[in-house]
Amino acid sequence: xxxxxxxxxxxxxxxxxxxxxxxxxxxxxxxxxxxxxxxxxxxxxxxxxxxxxxxxxxxxxxxxxxxxxxxxxxxxxxxxxxxxxxxxxxxxxxxxxxxxxxxxxxxxxxxxxxxxxxxxxxxxxxxxxxxxxxxxxxxxxxxxxxxxxxxxxxxxxxxxxxxxxxxxxxxxxxxxxxxxxxxxxxxxxxxxxxxxxxxxxxxxxxxxxxxxxxxxxxxxxxxxxxxxxxxxxxxxxxxxxxxxxxxxxxxxxxxxxxxxxxxxxxxxx
Amino acid sequence: xxxxxxxxxxxxxxxxxxxxxxxxxxxxxxxxxxxxxxxxxxxxxxxxxxxxxxxxxxxxxxxxxxxxxxxxxxxxxxxxxxxxxxxxxxxxxxxxxxxxxxxxxxxxxxxxxxxxxxxxxxxxxxxxxxxxxxxxxxxxxxxxxxxxxxxxxxxxxxxxxxxxxxxxxxxxxxxxxxxxxxxxxxxxxxxxxxxxxxxxxxxxxxxxxxxxxxxxxxxxxxxxxxxxxxxxxxxxxxxxxxxxxxxxxxxxxxxxxxxxxxxxxxxxx
Amino acid sequence: xxxxxxxxxxxxxxxxxxxxxxxxxxxxxxxxxxxxxxxxxxxxxxxxxxxxxxxxxxxxxxxxxxxxxxxxxxxxxxxxxxxxxxxxxxxxxxxxxxxxxxxxxxxxxxxxxxxxxxxxxxxxxxxxxxxxxxxxxxxxxxxxxxxxxxxxxxxxxxxxxxxxxxxxxxxxxxxxxxxxxxxxxxxxxxxxxxxxxxxxxxxxxxxxxxxxxxxxxxxxxxxxxxxxxxxxxxxxxxxxxxxxxxxxxxxxxxxxxxxxxxxxxxxxx
Numbered sequence: 001x002x003x004x005x006x007x008x009x010x011x012x013x014x015x016x017x018x019x020x021x022x023x024x025x026x027x028x029x030x031x032x033x034x035x036x037x038x039x040x041x042x043x044x045x046x047x048x049x050x051x052x053x054x055x056x057x058x059x060x061x062x063x064x065x066x067x068x069x070x071x072x073x074x075x076x077x078x079x080x081x082x083x084x085x086x087x088x089x090x091x092x093x094x095x096x097x098x099x100x101x102x103x104x105x106x107x108x109x110x111x112x113x114x115x116x117x118x119x120x121x122x123x124x125x126x127x128x129x130x131x132x133x134x135x136x137x138x139x140x141x142x143x144x145x146x147x148x149x150x151x152x153x154x155x156x157x158x159x160x161x162x163x164x165x166x167x168x169x170x171x172x173x174x175x176x177x178x179x180x181x182x183x184x185x186x187x188x189x190x191x192x193x194x195x196x197x198x199x200x201x202x203x204x205x206x207x208x209x210x211x212x213x214x215x216x217x218x219x220x221x222x223x224x225x226x227x228x229x230x231x232x233x234x235x236x237x238x239x240x241x242x243x244x245x246x247x248x249x250x251x252x253x254x255x256x257x258x259x260x261x262x263x264x265x266x267x268x269x
Numbered sequence: 270x271x272x273x274x275x276x277x278x279x280x281x282x283x284x285x286x287x288x289x290x291x292x293x294x295x296x297x298x299x300x301x302x303x304x305x306x307x308x309x310x311x312x313x314x315x316x317x318x319x320x321x322x323x324x325x326x327x328x329x330x331x332x333x334x335x336x337x338x339x340x341x342x343x344x345x346x347x348x349x350x351x352x353x354x355x356x357x358x359x360x361x362x363x364x365x366x367x368x369x370x371x372x373x374x375x376x377x378x379x380x381x382x383x384x385x386x387x388x389x390x391x392x393x394x395x396x397x398x399x400x401x402x403x404x405x406x407x408x409x410x411x412x413x414x415x416x417x418x419x420x421x422x423x424x425x426x427x428x429x430x431x432x433x434x435x436x437x438x439x440x441x442x443x444x445x446x447x448x449x450x451x452x453x454x455x456x457x458x459x460x461x462x463x464x465x466x467x468x469x470x471x472x473x474x475x476x477x478x479x480x481x482x483x484x485x486x487x488x489x490x491x492x493x494x495x496x497x498x499x500x501x502x503x504x505x506x507x508x509x510x511x512x513x514x515x516x517x518x519x520x521x522x523x524x525x526x527x528x529x530x531x532x533x534x535x536x537x538x
Numbered sequence: 539x540x541x542x543x544x545x546x547x548x549x550x551x552x553x554x555x556x557x558x559x560x561x562x563x564x565x566x567x568x569x570x571x572x573x574x575x576x577x578x579x580x581x582x583x584x585x586x587x588x589x590x591x592x593x594x595x596x597x598x599x600x601x602x603x604x605x606x607x608x609x610x611x612x613x614x615x616x617x618x619x620x621x622x623x624x625x626x627x628x629x630x631x632x633x634x635x636x637x638x639x640x641x642x643x644x645x646x647x648x649x650x651x652x653x654x655x656x657x658x659x660x661x662x663x664x665x666x667x668x669x670x671x672x673x674x675x676x677x678x679x680x681x682x683x684x685x686x687x688x689x690x691x692x693x694x695x696x697x698x699x700x701x702x703x704x705x706x707x708x709x710x711x712x713x714x715x716x717x718x719x720x721x722x723x724x725x726x727x728x729x730x731x732x733x734x735x736x737x738x739x740x741x742x743x744x745x746x747x748x749x750x751x752x753x754x755x756x757x758x759x760x761x762x763x764x765x766x767x768x769x770x771x772x773x774x775x776x777x778x779x780x781x782x783x784x785x786x787x788x789x790x791x792x793x794x795x796x797x798x799x800x801x802x803x804x805x806x807x
Binding site (some may be wrong): 285286287288289290291292293294295297298299301302305309318349351371399400402403406407451 | 542545550552557577579580581582583584585586595596597598599600601602603605608722725731747760761762763773775776777789
Binding site (some may be wrong): 222 | 564
């Protein structure tokens, strides 16, 4: 299946299944039973259970680095087995995304050109017995495997044309104050916000004021190394988002911050 | 090695090694040194240290989804380096299983047709220096790699014909009461028992009484979504086993339950 | 890219990124975008944040089992974005190593023949925008991918000829007393020292005295199974290093020991 010019046959997996149970293994078995030549890459299986915002962030950070034609499967799916969310397939100019229509693709699609949205309904491409609780294994994995074999997206169900709007917050600017949200705490305790670097670009030294809870941070640096030991600073992280980091420590512990919390930034002239 | 019709060259790994040490990496290096074209898939490396029952469950849940001819290696091996357990190779009509003869294969083999059981003794297929403490790297990994190259199972040792009987408990029915055991707590706090759906199939709404410790659960649902928020219910999980789940919470924390605990079920007529 | 005689196209990854963020996924996406036929193997991503000694140990334990021509990428990089460490490429008679020049390769290179050390400076082989904080993705991953395509090491920068000396401690012998350091606590609570088996080889039963903190251990066994239940003993581990292990328990908890602590051994005649 491999093709030097792209990601044909390449499937990435993002779930909240963890690695201590057999769930991820079952997914891979299903894929390889349909397409033994597929290459499967784990993005993460350690998204906090049912945390769509965190999953959406991790997906948006990793997916864009993959080659054209990669199939990205994301299964953070608190509504599994209910009629409140549809299983979907989103085709963009670069990738195919497979998962529940619950907001998990909202961030990554901001930098993609969507071509088609298909509601997955053709049971021919599902496992024979679809359980109520494990659509990752029974629907999303086999659909991804058939896609990797070259089946046309149109074959998987009805073209719907749109994705449900979800409530993943975006930053906004009002009277010179940028208001954003903490979307992720990474392994190093760095606090990652949804404020892109474009919002911050005009900041000059000494002209930056960030507030989170009752804490104020005025130092915006180019790299961790520019902070003093133990100092908490703001910087543009490797994914182009505003982050708060503590040199040789955890900013999240220091500020007692977590996903969902509001952050405001004022840029002085 | 790849073959569109099956899992030739496909090796899965299940261990209790965790991922913070170099043990899993060493296993993969040994396999790829013998067969660079092998495809290696991790089932899990986060089985609790030396927990054979948990490993047996995860293996039985994931292995059956893999294509024919897949080689499944399982190394949860508290008796390593002692004479109390043999390294074995089990050939079934679909798969090859490699690991210690300590019960780790007992659950997965319930749905397989065993053809041959070989006691691994031919040192030609082991690493040159077999350590006392790491048979995963020194025996099981190289044996799996040579199997993936097509070496006949008979070459690895003496055909013994049987596997030791172990004490992994199976459910039993007595005077209308089904008695089973909790075999696993998954990442979401779901309590998974060893009671298969066939035992529960005749249950009608309102005719189901489950007891675990001093708690009674009477609600048997088809899917998590059918439980009220915060409610604890029974259901048949994605692997066909009776589970106890709490909507938007952890049933294991709620019931203070863990692997090994007894569960009884009564089905009223 | 695969070649039955070696590890051509095989890239291993060792980082302290953890698996809950998208960092590892991004690395893999970068590699596969440059060489879709690369085979990527995870050694570990759960090295404690910025713990170079632990990473060096895990690398030295797993890397030597990989086939010739394998490319080993290691990113434990507390100095990222500062001028205090160079990104390097080390070519040995068997492998290629890519990562920061901060001591991470010091242990693994003890058993390798170094041919060339290159300072990575040719930006043609980096991602277009090199961030200050994520050289794993922007420098080390693309360099490894181009190496896997067969680009000559000389093309990546200036041949420097030497690696910085770091302070990873080595054991020494003085007046019959061997002094070493604890370099790693593994998942099972085993205490792994930097004292190789050659130092211990002459020990006869009853002639071995190990001291760590205020505890003395006199029992040196061949395998865990030779210890009584609950007993704490010394043994040569699977990687040829002196270890302290507790049968059915954690030696590290028992002795309240951790990486960096001193261990002394006296061998009586």
